[in-house]
Amino acid sequence: MPGKKGYTLPMQSILSLRGVSKTYATGHSALKDVSLDIQRGEIFALLGPNGAGKTTLISIICGLVRPSAGTISAGGHDIVRDWRPARSLIGLVPQELTTDAFETVLATVRLSRGLFGKPANPALVEKVLRDLSLWEKRDSKIMTLSGGMKRRVMIAKALSHEPQILFLDEPTAGVDVELRRDMWRVIRELRDTGVTIILTTHYLEEAEEMADRIGVIRKGELILVERKQDLMRTLGRKELTLHLARPLAAIPPALAAHPLTLSEDGLRLVYTYTSATPDGGSDAAAPASIAPVLRELAAAGIDFTDLDTRQSSLEEIFVGLVHADA
Numbered sequence: 001m002p003g004k005k006g007y008t009l010p011m012q013s014i015l016s017l018r019g020v021s022k023t024y025a026t027g028h029s030a031l032k033d034v035s036l037d038i039q040r041g042e043i044f045a046l047l048g049p050n051g052a053g054k055t056t057l058i059s060i061i062c063g064l065v066r067p068s069a070g071t072i073s074a075g076g077h078d079i080v081r082d083w084r085p086a087r088s089l090i091g092l093v094p095q096e097l098t099t100d101a102f103e104t105v106l107a108t109v110r111l112s113r114g115l116f117g118k119p120a121n122p123a124l125v126e127k128v129l130r131d132l133s134l135w136e137k138r139d140s141k142i143m144t145l146s147g148g149m150k151r152r153v154m155i156a157k158a159l160s161h162e163p164q165i166l167f168l169d170e171p172t173a174g175v176d177v178e179l180r181r182d183m184w185r186v187i188r189e190l191r192d193t194g195v196t197i198i199l200t201t202h203y204l205e206e207a208e209e210m211a212d213r214i215g216v217i218r219k220g221e222l223i224l225v226e227r228k229q230d231l232m233r234t235l236g237r238k239e240l241t242l243h244l245a246r247p248l249a250a251i252p253p254a255l256a257a258h259p260l261t262l263s264e265d266g267l268r269l270v271y272t273y274t275s276a277t278p279d280g281g282s283d284a285a286a287p288a289s290i291a292p293v294l295r296e297l298a299a300a301g302i303d304f305t306d307l308d309t310r311q312s313s314l315e316e317i318f319v320g321l322v323h324a325d326a
């Protein structure tokens with residue numbers, strides 16, 4: 001994040017990747033020269049189509065897969081040279097449930113803490129379970145829990161050793177809408193306690209709803225990292241639809257310079273524009289960009305009875321990015 005004088009403030013970055021690449025034994029190049037800084041306390045969403053390299057990236061950071069090149073530091077510790085302190089800062093909630101189904105909630109979360117070599121801390125385990133609304137279920141066997149509860153157990157396990165950075169790999173895959181909202185609330189609350197969150201998701205709505213910043217990965221390359229608002233503002237397109245008072249046979253030549261399309265029945269004119277301003281400034285300037293076309297419509301004698309506007313969703317932006325020259 002640029003400081004007042006425009007230089008970066010390394011103190012704020014809790015995770016730092018430099019030139020990370022991974023070529024699997026098959027010769028497949030799954031990650032190509034990825035550099036990224038994650039700021040303390042942010043929610044970062046990593047988006048990419050299937051096979052883009054998201055799980056590979058997370059697995060490398062969590063020490064499960066060795067990078068072929070590059071360096072990664074967590075909290076200032078190199079994850080290879082200094083793996084123990086680096087690893088203790090990181091919690092991982094994997095896609096698959098890997099917990100023993102016959103174990104109770106409490107036992108499995110306690111055990112996870114022990115696996116990290118941390119001394120028993122019943123008060124902390126209780127707090128984690130309470131925060132995730134699992135305390136009432138502490139003596140239930142995992143297999144008796146609902147899908148949403150099982151996911152919470154996975155989060156509780158990852159939090160049991162007090163990580164500062166939490167990776168969530170597809171936290172709401174296959175979860176119904178209500179549970180997804182519930183999970184979003186849980187994740188936000190975690191962030192509010194100071195945990196830095198990095199999540200991968202196929203649900204664009206999830207990134208749109210939750211993320212402070214978004215990284216898009218395609219074929220192993222991190223093709224874009226942006227604050228969500230900036231992404232939506234600079235790549236988002238707006239559409240102004242004018243409902244005409246009288247049908248038009250064609251767009252008058254005087255208006256040919258504008259990006260206008262006419263519906264087949266000649267009753268709707270659609271004007272597409274971006275809301276970005278030349279200086280990357282605020283949206284306040286955006287409506288000005290429709291003024292000239294409205295003036296010229298009036299001058300051409302085209303009346304309209306109604307108008308509406310819509311802004312593209314993150315989904316549309318993402319599809320555009322991932323499929324551009326793919």
Ligand SMILES: Nc1ncnc2c1ncn2[C@@H]1O[C@H](COP(=O)(O)OP(=O)(O)OP(=O)(O)O)[C@@H](O)[C@H]1O
Pocket residue numbers: 024025026028030048049050051052053054055056057
């Ligand atoms: N152990 C491995 N050996 C060889 N190739 C692998 C291995 N693991 C992953 N790959 C390949 O690397 C590429 C990236 O896989 P990865 O699992 O990181 O993608 P992803 O973005 O997480 O996808 P998804 O969204 O489907 O989980 C894929 O082409 C995959 O087939």
